[in-house]
Amino acid sequence: MVDATWGTGEPPRDVLGPVHDGPAFDDHHPPRADLIADCVHCGFCLPACPTYVLWGAEADSPRGRIYLMNEGVNGEPLSGSMVEHFDKCLGCMSCVTACPSGVQYDRLIEDTRAQVERRFTRDRGDALLRRAIFALFPHPRRLRLLRGPLRAYQKSGLQRFVARSGLLERLGPTLTTLESLAPRLHKVPRPPRRVPARGARRAVVGMLTGCVQGAFFPEVNSATVRILAAEGCEVVIPPSQGCCGALSVHNGRREEALGFARRLIDTFEHTGMDYFVVNAAGCGSSLKEYGELLADDPLYQARAAAFAAKVRDLAELLDALGPVAPRHPLPLTVAYHDACHLGHAQGIRAQPRALLRGIPELRLREIADPELCCGSAGIWNILNPVPAAELGDRKAANVLATGADLLVTANPGCMMQVTAALNRQGATMAMAHTAQVLDASIRNLGAAALRP
Numbered sequence: 001m002v003d004a005t006w007g008t009g010e011p012p013r014d015v016l017g018p019v020h021d022g023p024a025f026d027d028h029h030p031p032r033a034d035l036i037a038d039c040v041h042c043g044f045c046l047p048a049c050p051t052y053v054l055w056g057a058e059a060d061s062p063r064g065r066i067y068l069m070n071e072g073v074n075g076e077p078l079s080g081s082m083v084e085h086f087d088k089c090l091g092c093m094s095c096v097t098a099c100p101s102g103v104q105y106d107r108l109i110e111d112t113r114a115q116v117e118r119r120f121t122r123d124r125g126d127a128l129l130r131r132a133i134f135a136l137f138p139h140p141r142r143l144r145l146l147r148g149p150l151r152a153y154q155k156s157g158l159q160r161f162v163a164r165s166g167l168l169e170r171l172g173p174t175l176t177t178l179e180s181l182a183p184r185l186h187k188v189p190r191p192p193r194r195v196p197a198r199g200a201r202r203a204v205v206g207m208l209t210g211c212v213q214g215a216f217f218p219e220v221n222s223a224t225v226r227i228l229a230a231e232g233c234e235v236v237i238p239p240s241q242g243c244c245g246a247l248s249v250h251n252g253r254r255e256e257a258l259g260f261a262r263r264l265i266d267t268f269e270h271t272g273m274d275y276f277v278v279n280a281a282g283c284g285s286s287l288k289e290y291g292e293l294l295a296d297d298p299l300y301q302a303r304a305a306a307f308a309a310k311v312r313d314l315a316e317l318l319d320a321l322g323p324v325a326p327r328h329p330l331p332l333t334v335a336y337h338d339a340c341h342l343g344h345a346q347g348i349r350a351q352p353r354a355l356l357r358g359i360p361e362l363r364l365r366e367i368a369d370p371e372l373c374c375g376s377a378g379i380w381n382i383l384n385p386v387p388a389a390e391l392g393d394r395k396a397a398n399v400l401a402t403g404a405d406l407l408v409t410a411n412p413g414c415m416m417q418v419t420a421a422l423n424r425q426g427a428t429m430a431m432a433h434t435a436q437v438l439d440a441s442i443r444n445l446g447a448a449a450l451r452p
């Protein structure tokens with residue numbers, strides 16, 4: 001059975017769930033015993049882990065989950081309880097940063113989740129919700145079809161009526177979360193297939209338009225294209241590109257992720273690009289691991305490794321190239337939020353801060369507890385709305401404490417999650433992607449362009 005306290009915000013009970021016959025893991029990429037052995041159970045990961053911070057339960061800490069992986073590797077069966085503890089992990093990788101022993105928890109949890117998705121039978125409600133999520137979110141065209149109805153819902157006044165009625169709260173936390181996460185939509189033209197560099201060409205870059213980013217934050221993609229062109233990059237944007245597979249691989253849907261990865265490589269491989277630029281943190285971390293993801297595929301192994309070597313986060317590339325476009329003043333106080341898959345998974349922290357500090361009159365402030373996830377974590381906030389809201393509220397309170405005019409981050413999930421938390425607290429704060437701030441400075445739009 002499933003723990004009745006899960007999803008309520010209460011500390012979970014460790015109950016014995018349904019047990020599958022045989023050992024927890026098969027021989028197809030189980031969590032590796034040598035990587036498990038790297039963990040010395042020192043506890044440095046505990047204060048960095050969001051679920052341990054919420055509940056203080058050892059099994060919901062990284063070292064606790066590694067202990068469960070070891071039990072599975074040694075032949076213990078895959079119980080419902082074991083799966084719940086793996087499911088509760090946000091995959092934020094804060095523990096990877098905190099670990100003094102260099103434990104590759106990212107590899108361990110991804111391999112474990114792939115085993116779970118292949119070998120464990122979920123209850124009907126959980127399985128249907130996951131099926132619906134993955135029938136929609138990794139498909140850019142399907143997401144774009146939602147734009148029209150969502151804009152009508154937001155502009156008609158129906159959204160305000162629903163909020164006052166309390167209807168969504170009565171229908172459950174999942175629907176409430178989905179409604180609160182939906183961003184305000186703006187009509188933005190889709191980028192052309194190829195944009196020439198302004199001035200001397202310094203590089204040819206392919207650009208990922210993304211799924212959620214492309215459908216719900218097209219203004220971020222437009223700003224990204226303008227910045228790259230202004231900094232001397234020719235930008236290649238094939239309209240046939242699809243999902244990069246990040247959402248799938250982070251949730252154990254490995255075969256699905258492999259299909260997405262192969263198609264993306266096929267799309268960009270012959271574009272003549274020097275770099276492949278990504279402006280969504282979660283996507284970037286997975287794209288850089290294509291070599292490992294496709295290591296078993298003789299047709300794609302070398303191609304995937306070559307592709308991954310070209311992947312750069314937008315801030316990473318701009319910092320490496322150095323600025324050529326003049327920056328104009330933006331008299332703003334800015335708080336910068338490290339998206340987990342940018343800071344922890346990719347180790348990119350200094351570059352976006354350096355870019356922001358390069359803007360005249362912009363003042364940068366740090367947020368307390370920066371290593372703690374905001375609770376978005378891909379689809380974790382949809383699957384686990386109550387604890388995700390608690391993490392979001394913590395992050396929003398720390399953001400407000402900076403007294404900043406503007407919150408800047410580099411991931412669409414973080415933008416939606418923190419905005420929803422600020423709205424719950426009755427607070428308003430402007431929100432922008434790093435690309436939008438740089439674009440406003442280069443185009444001399446002034447601070448008003450970034451305020452609501």
